Each structure stands twice: as structure tokens, then as C-alpha cells.
Amino acid sequence: MSATLTHSTAAAADRRPIVTVRGLTFHRGDHVIFQEIDLDIPRGQVTAIMGPSGTGKTTLLRLISGQVRPDAGRIEVDGICVHELGWRDLYQFRKRMAMLFQSGALFTDSNVFDNVAFPLREHTRLPECLLRTLVLMKLEAVGLRGARDLMPAELSGGMARRVALARAIALDPTLILYDEPFAGQDPISMGVLVKLIRTLNDALGLTSIIVSHDVKETAAIADYLYLISDGRIVDHGTPSALDRSNSPWVDQFMHARPDGPMSFHYPAPPYAADLLASPVP
């Protein structure tokens, strides 16, 4: 009876979303980035947050990881309210998550091996031989074991991101945040990264959040999609559900249509009035 109860409690915990956002509001100056948005990130899956450039997708990752604090609302990761943590607790908490930055953010004065070894050296007291084994395992997972002695300047953009990915999984996180992982990649590198993100998520039992505007690649590996525009969630669902959606927002974004509810122009006064206005000194 007790075993069944424990099993069902564990199963319930597994079904609980790993990230819960409620009533999130965030401004940058007078500009509203998010206005009371709610979202759930399911555990163990790949969730993509998509939307046009400048809609605050990266900001959302920064909010989830506690790099910035919301103006209102609540962000919980694994039941912990991130923005209420002090910096010591926040740093403890971050050992369980990782973030892949758009630039890769590798340490330019260290080679590939030392970059991947960095979090292990900082947070563990492993003997060097064991640390070497772990680093080589992580590099093997991203296919760059042979590049261990290269410096970041010697890597291509795709390789740099794979090294950053190896470094991100060095401490075996439960949650990994990807900020535009496919931006600026050639088709082969993009294909490698797409496959790698899905494979690592499944093999290591991670939860992945991908922020991207590469619709095709992201939809190919995501289990669930959120579409953000103008500070709110326009729609969400599985990739196939969104593909069939009747929403004009979704249709414009998913099918890359130039015309639709998402405006091409940044908010501005009327064109004619602007042209006829005297220049402000």
C-alpha cells in the first residue's frame, strides 16, 4: 500500500510542470516586455518559446534563471520561487540548471578541455584523472573529443556551441535553457545541433527550453510550443496542433508570412505627419 502510495506520489511529481509562470509582468523602462503571462514547462520534454525578434524570448530565459527579477507575478522552478532567492541560494539552485548562451560564451583564454572542466573544477573536488574522464565523456557526447586542445578562436560557430553544450551538461543539470541555439548556423551545423539537443534531452532525462525563431528546426524537435508576441502568449500547443491552428498570429509566424497581425513596422507616428514635421534640433 505504502509502496503504491510512494509510486503514485513520485508519478504525480513527474507530471508536475518543472517551470510555472503566473501573472508575469516585466517592463524595461516604459516598454512593456511581458504583461501578466502564464505558462507551464512540462518536465522531461523539449519546450520551445518562439516569436519574432525583440519580443522578449531571451528575457524570459533570464527571468526563469533568476538573472533578472519580474516587476510582478511569480516564477517557480521545481517548486522554488526563483526571484525570492538570496544570491547564495540562487547560486546553489543554479547548479541544477544550465544555460546555453547565443554566443556560446566560452572562456577565450582557456582551451576546449578547460572550458568543459570549468564547472567541475569549481564545484567538485574530483581527482584530475576522474575529471579528465568526465570531460572526455561530455565532449564525446557532442562529438568534439578530438577538439579538446583547440582554443575557442579556432572553433567554428557550430563547434563553439557544441562545446558550450558539453560545458552546460557537465554538472548533469535537470533543466537546460537554450538561447537561440541555431542562430547563424550553416545547415549542417544546425542539423547536428537539432539532433544533439533532442538526443541529450532524452538520453540524460533533461528538461529543455529552447528560445528560437527558427520555426522549422525548432518545431521538429519540440514537444510543446509557446508563441509570444507583443508581451503576451499568442498561442501554445504541440507543433502539429499549432500547424493546424486558425489563429492569424500563428499562421503568420509558423508559415513566415510577411503580412498579418504582427506588424512589420516598429510603432511610429503617421508617416506623412512624420515627413512633414520640422526636424527637432
Next chain:
Amino acid sequence: MSAILARLGRAVLEQLIRTGRATLFFFSLLGALSFMIRRPGLLVKQLYAVGVLSLPIILVSGLFVGMVLGLQGYANLVDFGATSSLGTVVALSLIRELGPVLTALLYAGRAGSALTAEIGLMKATEQLASMRMMAVDPFQRVLAPRFLAGCIAVPLLAGIFTAVGILGGYLVAVEQLGVDSGAFWSQMQAKVQLYADVINGVVIKSVVFGVVANWIALFEGYEAQPTSEGVSLATTRTVVYTALAVLALDFLLTALMFGAW
């Protein structure tokens, strides 16, 4: 009129905010220094970068400054038949003023600007943010070792600058211009006092200048706009602010140590 006042008020407020941020930054640096006990290797690496690599410019500059002092001192003292005091003139000039001040200015140009550019670029390329995401505090891991290494390096470099300067003065005065070697050293020995001159001049002044130069360099790098222009401006600000701060502080310290205040 009101627009000018508003602009002035905004500028003053921005400066006050920046001063507040710089003060908080300084206390965060001090708070992170204890981390060096656990990781002395980080300090040694930075001592090499900011100290050992600054040696060539310090040695060469010190030598030439000492030689110029020897020449100028001789040209003026010879009229009064007081060339035996040349050793004292060279030593006191270097120990009290030129050693610490020029070392701090040279340090700002070579190591301070490099620190600002390095930290600014680490910020621009998200290396500091990625460190925070790996639960590593950049203050402990990156900034504190550089700060402490700089604070140790500047007084040592000032001591080396002064010693090499005196040697330069000796070479010109004694070897070139024929001043008596015994008089050069004995006058210096008699007139230069350990506490009043060496401790006040080389030690206290250069420690103060070292703290200020490194604080400015690291703060400017940390606060730099994450763009190429932002890093470039921050690097320029480091050199300019350090030069102004060192010269102003030098006047203040000189007035307190050697003046009538």
C-alpha cells in the same frame, strides 16, 4: 532656464548613482577577497599578468627618469657647488613623488587599460553571465584576484621604479658627470629617512594609488556598455580617471605627509 536646470540635475543625479555603484562595487570586491585564501593560484596568475608583464615598461621608464633627474639636478646644483647633494635630490624626488606617481600612471596605461578591456569584453561576450549561470561568482573568480594582484603589484613596481631611477641618476651623475660616488651615496643615506620618506612615499602612496587604479580599471570594465564602442570608451575612461585621481590624491597625500597641514 528650467531645461538647463533639469539637464544639470539629471547629470548630477547620474553621477551620484554612478558613485554609489562604484562604492558598492568596491565593497563587493573587498567581500570577495577571502576567496583568495582558497584559490591562491588565481592570484599568482594575475600577479604575473599585471605585475611581471609590467616590469619592462617600469624598468625602462625608471631608468630614464632617474637619468633625466641626474642631468637636471647636476645642471642646477653645479652653479652652487652643491653637486654632492645630487644623490639626495634624485632619491627624494623619486621616493616621495615620481616613483609612486609615475608607476601608477604607467600601470594605468599598461595593466589598468588591459584589465578594463578584458572585463568589458568578458561582459560583452557573456562570459561573466555564463559564469553566474554556472553558479560561480565573477567577483570571487575574476575580479577579486585581479584587484588583489594589482594592489600588491603597484607598490612593488613603485619600489623597483624608484630603485632603478636612483641607479639611472647614479650612472649619469657619477659615471658620466664625475660627481663623487661617496658623496652621492652618503648624502642620500644621511638625508633619506625610512618612515618620513620611504614609508610615506613609496609604500603608503603607492598602496593608495594601487587600490584606486585597480578599483577604477575593474569598475569601468564591469560597467562598460557591451559593445566595441563601449569597451573602447571604458578603456579611455580608466586611463583618464586614474591619472586625474592619482594626481589629485598625490597632492592631498603630499600635503598631509610633507606639507604644513
